Amino acid sequence: MIIDLIADKFPGHDTAGKVGKINKKAGDPIKTVDTIFTIESGKGSIKYQSRCDGVLTELYISEGDTIKKGQVIGKAEGDAPKQASGQEPQKASYSFGIARPAQKPYEVDVAVVGGGPGGYVSAIRAAQNGKKVLLVEENRLGGTCLNHGCIPTKAILSSVDALEKIRNAESFGLEVKGIEASLKKIMQRKSGVVDTLVSGIEHLMDFNGIEVINGRAVVKDKKTLAVQNKSVDALIKFDKLIIAAGSKSISLPIEGADSDDILTSQELLSLTEVPASLTIIGGGVIGMEFAFIYSALGSKVNVVEFFPQILNNMDADVADTVRESAGQRGIKLYEGAKAQSMRTASDGTKIVEISKNNETGYIVSEKVAVAVGRRANLDSLDLDMLGVELNEKCNGIMVDEHMVTSNPDVYAIGDITNKIQLAHVASHQGIVASDNICGKDRRMFYEQVPGAIFTKPEIGHTGINEKDAKRQGIGYLVGKFPLMANGKAQAMGETDGFVKLLASMETRKIIGGTIVGVHATDMLSTISNVIASGMTMDDASHIIYAHPTTAESIHEALLVLDGRGIHFA
Amino acid sequence: MAGGFTLLKRYKIYISESFDPSFNLSVEEWLMDVCEADETVLFLWQNENTIVIGRNQNPYKECDLNKLKEDGVLLVRRLSGGGAVYHDLGNLNFTFIEPEDHYNVDNNMKIILDALSGFGIKGSFNGRNDLVAGDRKFSGNAFFSSNGMNCHHGTLLVDVDMEKLSRYLTVSPLKLKSKGIDSVKSRVINLKALSSEISVSGLKDSLIESFCDFYETEAEIESIGEKTLDLVACKAKYNSYEWNCSESPDFTVVLEEKFGWGLVEASLEISDGLIRSCRICTDAIFTEGFREMERRLIGEKFDRDSILEKIDFEYNGLRGAF
Numbered sequence: 001m002i003i004d005l006i007a008d009k010f011p012g013h014d015t016a017g018k019v020g021k022i023n024k025k026a027g028d029p030i031k032t033v034d035t036i037f038t039i040e041s042g043k044g045s046i047k048y049q050s051r052c053d054g055v056l057t058e059l060y061i062s063e064g065d066t067i068k069k070g071q072v073i074g075k076a077e078g079d080a081p082k083q084a085s086g087q088e089p090q091k092a093s094y095s096f097g098i099a100r101p102a103q104k105p106y107e108v109d110v111a112v113v114g115g116g117p118g119g120y121v122s123a124i125r126a127a128q129n130g131k132k133v134l135l136v137e138e139n140r141l142g143g144t145c146l147n148h149g150c151i152p153t154k155a156i157l158s159s160v161d162a163l164e165k166i167r168n169a170e171s172f173g174l175e176v177k178g179i180e181a182s183l184k185k186i187m188q189r190k191s192g193v194v195d196t197l198v199s200g201i202e203h204l205m206d207f208n209g210i211e212v213i214n215g216r217a218v219v220k221d222k223k224t225l226a227v228q229n230k231s232v233d234a235l236i237k238f239d240k241l242i243i244a245a246g247s248k249s250i251s252l253p254i255e256g257a258d259s260d261d262i263l264t265s266q267e268l269l270s271l272t273e274v275p276a277s278l279t280i281i282g283g284g285v286i287g288m289e290f291a292f293i294y295s296a297l298g299s300k301v302n303v304v305e306f307f308p309q310i311l312n313n314m315d316a317d318v319a320d321t322v323r324e325s326a327g328q329r330g331i332k333l334y335e336g337a338k339a340q341s342m343r344t345a346s347d348g349t350k351i352v353e354i355s356k357n358n359e360t361g362y363i364v365s366e367k368v369a370v371a372v373g374r375r376a377n378l379d380s381l382d383l384d385m386l387g388v389e390l391n392e393k394c395n396g397i398m399v400d401e402h403m404v405t406s407n408p409d410v411y412a413i414g415d416i417t418n419k420i421q422l423a424h425v426a427s428h429q430g431i432v433a434s435d436n437i438c439g440k441d442r443r444m445f446y447e448q449v450p451g452a453i454f455t456k457p458e459i460g461h462t463g464i465n466e467k468d469a470k471r472q473g474i475g476y477l478v479g480k481f482p483l484m485a486n487g488k489a490q491a492m493g494e495t496d497g498f499v500k501l502l503a504s505m506e507t508r509k510i511i512g513g514t515i516v517g518v519h520a521t522d523m524l525s526t527i528s529n530v531i532a533s534g535m536t537m538d539d540a541s542h543i544i545y546a547h548p549t550t551a552e553s554i555h556e557a558l559l560v561l562d563g564r565g566i567h568f569a
Numbered sequence: 570m571a572g573g574f575t576l577l578k579r580y581k582i583y584i585s586e587s588f589d590p591s592f593n594l595s596v597e598e599w600l601m602d603v604c605e606a607d608e609t610v611l612f613l614w615q616n617e618n619t620i621v622i623g624r625n626q627n628p629y630k631e632c633d634l635n636k637l638k639e640d641g642v643l644l645v646r647r648l649s650g651g652g653a654v655y656h657d658l659g660n661l662n663f664t665f666i667e668p669e670d671h672y673n674v675d676n677n678m679k680i681i682l683d684a685l686s687g688f689g690i691k692g693s694f695n696g697r698n699d700l701v702a703g704d705r706k707f708s709g710n711a712f713f714s715s716n717g718m719n720c721h722h723g724t725l726l727v728d729v730d731m732e733k734l735s736r737y738l739t740v741s742p743l744k745l746k747s748k749g750i751d752s753v754k755s756r757v758i759n760l761k762a763l764s765s766e767i768s769v770s771g772l773k774d775s776l777i778e779s780f781c782d783f784y785e786t787e788a789e790i791e792s793i794g795e796k797t798l799d800l801v802a803c804k805a806k807y808n809s810y811e812w813n814c815s816e817s818p819d820f821t822v823v824l825e826e827k828f829g830w831g832l833v834e835a836s837l838e839i840s841d842g843l844i845r846s847c848r849i850c851t852d853a854i855f856t857e858g859f860r861e862m863e864r865r866l867i868g869e870k871f872d873r874d875s876i877l878e879k880i881d882f883e884y885n886g887l888r889g890a891f
Contacts, residue, residue: 011650011712012674020625020650020749021818038624040750042698044712044721045624045650063625063818064748199670203606 003052005036005059005074007067012043015069019061020045026059030076039067054078103233106211108134110437111225111238113217113381116143117423118414119244120201122430126242127208129438134236135210136217136227141201143246144374144415145423147194148266153289155190156269157454160296164456171493181297184272219382222407240409240437243388243397244430245381247374247415252281256342261350263369265290274298277365279352281339283310285453287371288322291331292456301331302363304354306372308336311453314514315466317480321497321516322455329456334363342368376416386410391418401443403433411437420449450528452521457497460524463512463531464502475505477537479561481553483517485568488548494518499557501527501537508536513557519550526554537561578607578671580786582777585614586794588658590621590645591807595800596793598648600666601718609671611680611780611788612664613773616656619643620737623651623711627747627817632737635873642737646813649711649722651698652752655737659728659759661769663776665721672719674712676783681708681725684772684779688764697753700725705758727769728761747820810872815842822871830854839871 010017020038024030030050036059037048050056059074061067110126112119115137123135140147159181169176205212213236215229225236249264251257263271268290274297280287283305295301303310303326309319310326310333326333337356345351350368354361376396383390383397389406391398396418403411411433414426428444435442450462469476480500483489497517504511513527530540541558545551559565583600585593593614604610620632620642628634628644631653637644656662665677678694685692692708695701700708700723710723734757760767781788806812817839824835831853838846847866849859865879 011714018625018750021816040623040625040650044714044719045648046714062748 001077001079002057003054003076003078004072005048005056005076007039007048007069007071007073009046009048010039010043010069011041011046014041014043016066017041019063019065019067022059022061022063024050024056024059026056026074028056030054030056030078036074037061037063048073050076052076052078103235106134106234106236107238108132108211108236109239110134110242110434111136111217111236111240112242112244113225114143114244114246114414114416115141115201115212116244116246116414116426117145118246118426118430119143119242120205120430121427122242122244122411122413122434123210124204124208125431125434126437127210129434131434131438133208133210134238135205135212136225136236137212137214138216140198141205141212142194142198145426146197146201148269150423151197152190152194152269153293154454155193156186156293157289159186159189160293164296168493181274183274183297186297187270187272190269217381219385222386223409240411241386242430242433242437243381243405243410243412243416244414244426245377245416247376247418247421249370250373250375252339252370252372254339254341256344257370259342259344261344261367262342263367265369265371268294268369275365275367276300277367278302279304279350279363279365279368280371281352281368282371282373283307283312283333283335284371284373285311285451287369288326288455289453290369290371291326292329292454295326295329295331296456300365302334302352302365303331304334304337304339304352304363306336306338310335311455311459313467314453314459314461315500317498317500318459318461318465318514318516321457322459325456325496334361337361374415374421376418378416380416388412393418401445402436402441403429403444404436419444420446422449422451425449448528448531450524452524454521457494457517458520459514459516460521461512461514462524462528463510465500465512465514466502468512469502474511476511477503477505477508477561479503479537479557479559479565481556481560481565481568483550483553485556486550486553488550488552489518491548492518492550499523499553501554501557501561503537503561508538509534510537510540510558513554515554517550523551523554526551578609578784579605580780580784580788581608581610582780582788582790583610583612584773584790584792585612586792588615588617589795589804590616590619590643590656591804592795592800593662594621594645594647594807595803596798597664597666597720597722598803599798599800600664601715601720604666604668604718606668606670608666608668609784610664610666611776612666613776614662614664615658615660615769616643616662617658618733619645619656620653621656622646622653622813623750623752624648624713624816625650625749625818626653626752627745627749627820628814629743629817629822629871630745630747630749630820631752633739637737640737644813645807646816647711648715649713649720650750651709651711652750653738654709654724655729655734656724657730657733659726659730659761659769661725661727661772663723663725667719667721669714669717669719672721674710674721677721678710680779680783681723681776683783684775685760687775687779688760688767688771690760690763690767699755702758702763704756706755707758707760707763709755725772726757726759727767727772728759731757731759744823744825745820746822747818749818749820810870811842814872815870817842828853837866837871842871844869844871 017039020040022037024036031053034050035047054077057075057077061073109131110133112123112135123133127133213227215227217225220226227234277300279302281304283303291301291303337354340353343351352363387407397412399412399417413429415421432442432444453459482498484495489495500514502512510530545555692700692702698710699706707726708723712721819840821838833851836848844866847863
């Protein structure tokens, strides 16, 4: 095949340079990595190396010429350009002509489809267990969590936290003037955080000897996947398969919901200008996190929640605290309200029609976002061909406690199983799947899955809450301690929230806990450990907590359980 | 979940025990090969009496090769671009080697300028890859990259013999037209003239300190010499005529000499160090032999000894021309 030789790499980020020494002339045979010539600019020198084995048929440049990025400098005839390992991927400007990528067969112990927190963790664990592992990812490693979810929202939230601290500077005795937030720079910082973590996972894949192929996996038969991208046409024979293909945002089945200007959580993460006003449909975890972020950045935010309560799975007192905080910030909540339609006014403004208690109302805002949950990517693979069946509700792949599907050689983990759609559940399912593949008997339990919600104040919860206990008919004791009575929280000026612990009336064991307030998500692990160790409230109350810390309020809540709280009356 | 780990970068400092330019440039090439994606390397080295030319320069143009040979000054071509520099033991060279993703020339410059500030020297980075004090340059910098690795190196004139520097970096008397890169003359200054406290070894220590401070790390420091590191094959390249001379971009040269018997002008085209065409004009009465000389020179190395050997037949009288 004939290959156009294009000057695509220049020293530094220069886009032009001077042709230095030319080492090959037209007609010369060339091999991959042979230096054809050197490019020199003010930023240094760089070799232009051959990327194929063949013959340099034409060279249009001579020494001393100035060349520009993207310029065709010659032609070569040879076999398909190889991607040398360790080199950055060749740019799309490199013409491949009509040639197809080379076919490459793989035979692996474990193939993983999806490189999110489920997939990449299962791949690492399988590799640690001595298996030959190959992972297929369509987009970027890290999946939704890292690229469009947990991590980028937390990066933005950190900027927002700093902004709010500065705004409240006066209450700390500081005078700060001229605060300006740039959403563009906040988003740049966010992207930097994400890029660092993605490259970290790439490094981990490398370190664990896991082959990563970028592309979309297609099922060929029960034991074979195919993946095609620009540089490889891979045919992958696997012994075991782990499906970790994730989920995507659900859109609402109402008028105007499929319009292009309706935002999803992914788009909320890449706005470069703060909308004057924003209506979020969905007052769950994702919707509420964005409500607080955009409100702090200056948007007038409305939230429409179908259930009678925002964060509907949380206890009422938890939602009350968040509701009050939202109210203070001017976030308008419409709870128990159903979005009926989304229309666009002639000036581009969005109009959301809602109905609440059989009354119709309208909310007007610049932008509308929908965050009403995520649907498993069940159409990403031919599950029939794999012999993999869906669960009863047909909203996820059916798996047992070992994460095995109806095909004993195929495992499924993460959002696609629709058990609990959380990154840490996916990761844990991944470890369970890979350990089972390697002959260990590991089971997945969902009773002790903690949750972290980054509203203001933030929420951490694990185990059983009051709603669950009532529904399940469990007799319980409650110990609740307000952060208002905690010295550290007072010193920090962060007194919203409380620690609430539940103990079984029968066994006196701690069975659940919710923390609302500063450090809540970080403090939560203490409660997880107490529950997992099966401690009674009496034993747990003998653990010493350091002073002065917000965690002392966990101790106090333990004491309150027994009716003997020290710092709260 | 992402976020459960951090990527620790590793920092290494190498110090060369050798003053041989072929060894030190080989070390750079070796470091470019072995440096890992998570590493940043600082390499400190010195060359004795050496002219180092840029990757795409022409030694015949940049210096007077005969003078170098007479005085025992070495000539070596480096991999980075830019112009010719003179090194002696009053000069300290630094090399930063880093992978593309955390390569940052400004950081490196800051490390150097911080090190100098300890001696009360206030330098700055001008737009043209030089570090200067006022308008006088004390450090020339050059760069190259290969396979995603980047090399940024430069000189630090601490106490260089300025008389020799200007003598050897005098453009050759040859009438020469090269397609390569020409050196740009700069007004230079020794750091010693800016601070009487500074010395090469003091500056070395201060650079190490400033590198460690900047990256908030205790970098591994390792001395390397020809006994500890076998780079014979690579060294051979840097000592070869093929690399130092033949790797010049094409050039033409006109050699002119007046003899008692007439004027001789030889126009040569040189490519890959070899004479590709040769045209000799003379106003001498006798012209036989010159055509023969042209034929003999074509395909020969453009080098004094090779040329002399070829023309040293019955026309001895022409010798002085070369």
